[in-house]
Amino acid sequence: MLFDGRTIIELDNWGVGSVIGLHSPPDGMDIRIHGNVKNHPVFDDGQYVITQQIIVVDGKYVEAKGGIVYRLVRIHPLYRRWLKIHRGVWDWQNPITLKYSHNKIHPPKIFKKKG
DSSP states (O other), X not given: OTTTTSOEEEEEEEEEEEEOOTTOOGGGOEEEEEEEEESOSSSOTTXXXXXXXXXXXXXXXXXXXXXXXEEEOSBOHHHHHXXXXXXXXXXXXXXXXXXXXXXXXXXXXXXXXXX
């Protein structure tokens, strides 16, 4: 696995969103994943979070900017429904696709606080 030896944070009940930065062109959207975390060093288990920008994808494992690695567990039912309507054919073994410039979809690159 690409992320050997690193702490893996589980992300359950997840979905995908994007953010366009204030000074980013529309084709420079940041892909982010939101859901409930488990084994996070800062957030309590079950807390809802939004990741930083996703920069590397390896099957059901994603790395966010800053080096945190997440394992995607169960997909949120509303996001699953959205995928059925808008994506049609969808590969659960490789659930995240990063979108780059000119609206072309390319294969991804492989490579509240507690208290």
